[in-house]
Amino acid sequence: MNFIMQVENLFYKVEDKSLLGFNRIEKLILKDISFNLERGSVLGIAGESGSGKTTLAKIIAGILPQSGGKISFNISEARTKLKTSPVQILFQNNGEILNPLRTINGIVEETIYIRTGNKSGVIDEKENIFGSLNFPEELWNRKGYELSGGEQQRAALARIMATRPEILILDEPFSAQDAESQMNLLTLFKKINKDSGTTMICIAHNLKILRKLCGSVLILYRGEIVEQGNTDKILSSPQHPYTRFLLNAENYNLTYEELKTEF
């Protein structure tokens, strides 16, 4: 197996300090997380709000420091020398992230230039990226706030693709989209994975969509992995009661008593 990343016994905790620093309470956000990420694969991470999905993504991307455990990457030396990080996250709130003073064109061109340090070839590569993401030419010279939510998401994705990520993390990319846009996004992510071989991690609470995109999946419950493996297998014969709970919740088939269950 060719692993691009291995996570071993990862912990993340925060300290809840009450007034004057008495009664320090330690809270574990992630407990003993271990998994391997195969190069070129798409891994899904599912779980409810507050289960630690985004925290895990941020630690992998190096935005948050872990409290314990080890993450090792298997990324070529040439790639690590570049000025852009090999691990990138597509966040949910792209509208707030895109610089309101600059055009999408400018943002993407600059990113390519920072990565290559070379002005020639910038235009060609930019056009390629926009083309592969179906980002129409009339939007290139717009600013972030002049775009709709879906367009902003594509613009942010264009900038990320300009960094040539080795691992692309998608944080709830489908949550605010209608079914038609979800289908378009699915096709797009599959294409990126196939064409550029980018390894992907997709965070979503919607298991139906994960089944369409991800070969394997992790189920997180309160900071712990309760089940992991092949997506189809887990979703067709879930072993952990929490996975069954998530699947039933998705079909809106739970009673109030079931919704109150602790696992």
Place this chain on the structure above:
Amino acid sequence: MLKVDINELIINNKKTLLSNIKFVLENNLVYTILGVNGTGKSTLIKSITGLLDKRFYTVAGSVFFDDRDILKMNGEDILELRRDKIKYVFQDAVNSFDHLKPFRYYFERLAKDLKQTDALLDYFLLPPKEELFRLYPYEVSGGMAQRINFVLALLAHPQIIILDEPTSGIDTAISNLFLLKLKEFARSASNAALLVTHDISFAEKVSDRIAFLNNGRLSEFLPVEEFFKAQCYTELEKFLNSYRQISA
């Protein structure tokens, strides 16, 4: 109970966004308007109690509630109506609150029964009121703010609750709680609920009647099974097809 008859809704005196919108909300039913993003679903529900900015929107038509036309009511009456009879739960839940006022402010003004407050907070897995009342809107997550909004709407004992995309941004277990409570609300007294959403599976499970909004026009409200069988629009077919592909 509520009779909506909007001939035309125009933006900036130029563009017609909605035309010929006619429907009646009967007691004890949950109504859903389905539609893709950007078709004017939110604008439609805001127009019902005259919430649209009159400088930009012109609404021609009538909305009758208890034999009175809401669109012709004076300011005082309409505020009273929005406080007691018809409550909204908006999509942008955090910004529905004034960020400088703790939740205590809203509960003390809007809740008619403090005992029920405890029960509802517990039902929606929210912190108890001793804790929650001290918090400010910017201290809670979007999903929490949405639940708080819904609790506040229920506590006002309205006759109609209107919800804008109740499931967007919240996970399915919490959506499930919404679904059960919303049905319970609609079934009691002479209540009714209206929601707009693009979440087809939620709509299918919660609704008694569904209609489709497309290109400024609203189809007839049909019972759920009939709605999904009726292939009246190519647009609707396209919309449902994507959904079926995802859930297949």
